[in-house]
Amino acid sequence: MQSKSEVDFRSRLQIWLPKIVLSPSLALVFVFVYGFILFTVYVSFTDSRILPFVDKNGDPTFSLIGFTNYEKLFSLSHWEISLTNMAVFAGLYIVICSAIGLLLAIFLDQKIRGEGLLRPLYLYPMALSFIVTGTAWKWFLDPAIGLENIMQSWGWVSFSFDWIKSRDFAIYTVVLAAVWQSSGFVMAMFLAGLRGIDNEILKAAQMDGASNWNLYRRIIIPQLRPAFLSAFVILAHLAIKTFDLVIAMTGGGPGRATELPATFMYSYTFSRNQMGIGAASAVIMLMTIAAIMIPYLYSELKEKT
């Protein structure tokens, strides 16, 4: 027989248990994400260079300087270029990945022989680190040794593909490599969505004489909305974090033509010893992310409740 207080304790425990289980994760996130964001905001208002140092007596070797770092940041043409590149890169990357992913998923869904072989081929780039695949891309796109050279040696003498060497087009080669990496993953997400659609609806629509084109446009693709949203979250987060790829492929060049906010931030924080400006750029980046993600998360989460 259990005593009354014991039962009481147990049922109370059951009420609190879910929150107790959730709390370690929450605590970690609050310290390691939001705490660190506050730290970055603080640093962005200081003139820290190598580190926000404190000397042996405990006195800081930096001082608060208000919005000076932000003023400097926006006077740098370098930062302007990074932002423009980010808009071009993220826009194209998300749209093209989704389009290719959807196309491949629809095609693969047509009872394709060899699907088991093709699928991993589309997916594997996600498994590789860009430290080296960036180099492979760099070579392949290099006119002297890569694609252009091969086409010309095969007799197509007028073939020309030198985007990676051009200030105006280099950013598109970065998009190309990034699409290569993640479009297969998006394909898998859409494929999963397609396989989850109830066939009966489709059969009924077909009875009514709907063409394949209309079937996809009117019925199937609208049903993939959740897959589109998940793909957007994943692609947006990959776009913002794109760093290794640029470093390995173009090093931000030619000139500064492929600098992105992530490379800018790293360069100012760690290579140029201007940590204050680096932190300011990080704060702007986070604010941009929040401006895009919060409405999205809001609409996404509100619907489910």
Add this chain to the structure above:
Amino acid sequence: MSVATQDTAIRTGRIARAMIYLVLVLFALFYVLPLYVMAVNSVKPLSEITGGGMMALPEVWTIEPWLKAWSTAQIGVEPTGLRPYFWNSISMVVPAVAISTVLGALNGYVLTKWRFRWDTILFGLMLFACFIPFQIVLIPMAAVLGFLGLAGSTSGLVLVHVVYGIGFSTLYFRNYYAVFPTELVRAAQIDGAGFFQIFWRILLPSSGPISVVCIIWQFTNIWNDFLFGASFASGDGAPMTVALNNLVQSSTGVKEYNVHFAGAILAALPTLLVYIVAGRYFVRGLMAGSVKG
């Protein structure tokens, strides 16, 4: 709702099918190309590479670069190759993936089956964590690890990866459990089953597919991480990517591209293996929930 629904309602003509196959094969070539560049150059002597022809098949085939990358290439002052670092990565990745997956599963369970006030907002806050650029957390993270006495240790690295893995693992499990019938949970509750019993007996048995998705995702991300590995591991305890980076990057030394590519493929083998072996479950897992709203 299983892979058996391959029997779609869509019918296509002969020419259309031929076009479809053509497109699929062309894309397959596009995806394979960089791997071809890496593989073909990893079996050539260095002179053939620097002499031009990076796309051509080797004139002389050699396995030397692979052996060198694995066991004799210079990573630090000792010519150890990548071999000793392999284990470092494993001993970091396995616990980090396991812990973040378990936490994600529990969080997803609480957030969908034991809802309380503000739970959606808390989830939103956790999800936003996925988007924080790692470069900005480096310095404060170092301070915290130093304070905890975990600097330069594998446990420190595991902690870091768990922290930044929670967002995605929670997202996956939450979306998966959201479509799991809540009536089953309520029924078990009425039968007197407790919090963990319900999780263990009812949700966990059907969590296979989403666990695969979560594990693949975390495994890939953690295995390929360089920044944290370089900053928070000691020299001997460095993960594979740091060793690979040391192999590949050199500022004023001779660059042995063939060894670099062989090393890159070696370092990617575990993730490639995970993708190939678990690939079919991957699509099934995504299908079974993670992309459902």
Add this chain to the structure above:
Amino acid sequence: MNTFGKRLKLSTAIFALSVGAVQAADVEVLHWWTSGGEAAALNVLKQDLESQDIGWQDMPVAGGGGEQAMTVLRARVTAGDAPTAVQMLGFDILDWGNQGALANLNDVAAQEGWDAVVPDALKAFAKVDGKWVSAPVNVHSTNWVWANKSVLDANGIAVPKTWDEFVAAVEKLNAAGVTPIAHGGQAWQDATVFDAVAMSTGGPEFYKAAFIDLDEEALGSDTMKEAFDRMSFIRANVDDNFSGRDWNLATAMVINGEAGFQMMGDWAKGEFLNAGKVPGEDFLCFRFPDTANQVTFNADQFAMFDQGGVVSAEQAALASAILSPSFQSAFNVVKGSVPARTDVSDEAFDACGKAGMKDLAAAAASNNLFGSMAHGHANPASVKNAIYDVVTAHFNGEYDSATAVEELVDAVSIAQ
């Protein structure tokens, strides 16, 4: 509670003195020398220490010419776990020294007589407030030109001594259908060339005023504009695919006879030697035209981190081993650079190495030894990178020479 509070304060204050996680009898060394020859050369140092029963904990982090290692260093120092010794360049040493993070090596230096054998220009980067804080390993000089001898001979070109001769040589190669200049379009490579061009255009006083004193007048002068014009000439005489190319692939073009010249530091020699070429027979090394008497240098050093106020016996042993003539000779023969002390015998060095040592001693004696802007030995990282931005943008056609001069003045003033 009090100690806890103190720890918390220190830790949140982000800077904590290193409390030795490294065992007493070990040294932990953070460096970026991971490629074959360099790492093997460093192993000599490790073995030297091991013969004295001192363990060596290796912490290699390659990438970006040490940038990656500097990032890791900051994480390590922040975590209160600074390595014993860290490979560092120029202004980074001064920055860390000024923060009071480095050890005072004066006792070792006095015992070993470093002051007498290390050139003054180098000491400027190894001493902070009169205290030795780091041990220099080598001196690289950056105003070298590398040439393919048979290409030059075939076109009847003698080693160009002046800019005009160089222009004439380039025109000849152009006419012969050979790419005159092999170059890799990366910011630091552009800047390496710019270093030499600025020195050659304006001479040592101009170089010092512009890059070391950061004198606005010099930065905005007509001489600077002429230097940019000369860069345009060089840009016009590299091949179309220069952008993003690694420096060693540019060197390979010279080795293979596809190109005539390359402007690059003395580490390029390793590529020639590796390809089985002999200095003086297959390839030539000479100073950039009009800079025969000057040497622009960068020096790798090992900065010693403070380990709680005292220099341990192991740290002292490491420092003295680094500056020992035998290690200096053994290491630099492999690395292509020259010893950081001027009293090392040149017996083990090849023709280019011997010339390098002679030039260094002469330049040091005649006050013609200057820190290289491109390699962080003329001004701090923020200024250096600001100059990179302008030089690279100009080289890639974003600015004309007049705009580049204006941008240079602006960029330098913002970065300071």
